[in-house]
Amino acid sequence: MSATSRAVPLSRRSAAVLGLASLAGLMMLVWPLLLRVPEGTRVDPPFLFLVLLPVIVAVVLAEVSEGGLDPRVLAILGVLSAVNALARALSPGLAGVELVFFLLVLAGRVFGPGFGFVLGCTSLFASALMTAGVGPWLPYQMLVSAWVGMGAGLLPRRLRGRAEIAALAVYGVVAAYLFGMLMNLSSWPFLLGVYVPGHESSLAFVPGAPLGDNLRTFGVYTLLTSTGGWDTIRAVTNVVAIVVLGPTVLSTLRRASRRALVTGEIAARPVL
């Protein structure tokens, strides 16, 4: 293991907790595709999940920081969350350009998956607190952006130089589209309503329909509403920011990580 992946160490137990929590979170995100109910029952969007998801996020964060975080790592976590929150606050002013993922991806790459996960959560939470924008959507956003940060940390470590920037840029595109799609999937039945038997409403979620049908309806919905606009803009911003600023920011972050993660031992030496 290189020195840079130790910012927030993930033990085997933490990895298990993270995996289980991700599974539960994913089920709550893609619930429309899992739902199976008897014919003719009334289906309401499960508002229960909006309460359960924060519990899951809290458990993972508690587990990841269980061994205690180094103050230097913690300070960098705080500062990077602030930068991310600032970037997010500035973004809507720039015609829907989303700058949140750019630093999240680079920091996840440099400081490792555990740090990326925590940074994804803290960035979104900090920005929501600062703009008083806490809402039912927040836990979903926190979870998915935590995955984005973690995924960046899991990219192959030996890539360096141009190959690294290229890989990060591709990852940025994939992350932008996946983020948009998962957020759409979680809000789709809430915003468009649930299909009621006997009442046709195209594009709404049909409980109990075959997986393929619902996926197709959702595909059209997400294509119509966001893939053409928001998600593509976000993907393009990610690529441009990573290619233009990536190399310099990466080296800045690497310098910081060397200073934040260096530890030494003071060995007792016999007095002469």
Next chain:
Amino acid sequence: MRAARQPRDLHPVAWWVWAIGLAAAASFTTNPFTLLLLVGAAALVVTLRRSDQPWAGSFRIYVWLGVAIVVIRVLFRLVLGGAYPGTVLLDLPEIPLPDAAAGIVLLGPVTREALLAGLYDGLRLATIVICIGAANALANPKRLLRSVPPALYEIGTALVVAVTVLPQFADSVRRVRAAQGLRAGATGRVGRLHRFLVPVLEDAIDRSLAMAAGMDARGYGRAAGLTMAERRRTGALMVLGLCGLCIGTYAVLDSTAPRVLAAPMLVLGVLLAMAGLLSAGRRVERSRYRADRWQWPELVVMAGGLGAGVLGWWVGEQEITIAYPDLVAVPTVSLAVLAGIALAVAGGLTAPPAATAASRAGRSAVFA
């Protein structure tokens, strides 16, 4: 008794519990009158109890967001109406899309029922959003961060750092600009951006490392170590709790699974996860500076919100025609609904008035 009702900030957790109770009540109904009454209750309490701090103005944004949600929902019904049986209000031509687009038909006859269904459902989500907005406007976010559970102590500290470090960026930006104004450098667009961004970022990281050294010197991170057995118990509780949540979530969605695996499993999972959080929090030993105290108005506010939530759930279970009204008749409300709203308003107004600049000035004048 009197002192508890002097102008002061209520404990932020109490406001959040109150608002979540109202949001829960909204989630159990599509009755437009109930929902509007809930919005009215939230708006009344926000108007009478908010402070003059910057976050207190955010309620308006949430109300507009709620309006946008309702409009989007109704528009979707209009554009993607399809054949919704009922009284036709407006006969628009149908525009079938090609088969590749899942055979969707745009426009088509607009029925009163279609619009009402969209309106009711949209209103429910909008009410939930507005109730959460009330909590955002009423609760002090900085104080909220101080009441994170001990298990999330480090994460909470990182968030406090994030919130407090922001003003430093403005200072950093000014210094970097001033320094660069004095000497030549890259003039291209990208070059200028690099020249500006790198020093600001470096400065921020330098400051954070200096602050970390300060925290280290003051004894931060000297957590009381847990024994191996305690750590193992924490891990087991968390893993089991998450397993319970996974199974419970799946069973809630798949109604062919045994019912014992659904709600009971979710409750068990949440309880185990909470126990895990408590157990993980035992390693942190710290004292609080000027802790927010829980006094009786806090408890009454929470009880009001929770009472509204419980009554909302009861109406959803027992008076289905009132909670989910038919689209062809005018919806009605029952005594239970009104009692819930009254609880929400009474609970919220039990809170002492928020400390404002005027009340603070008055107080210091008394002490002077």
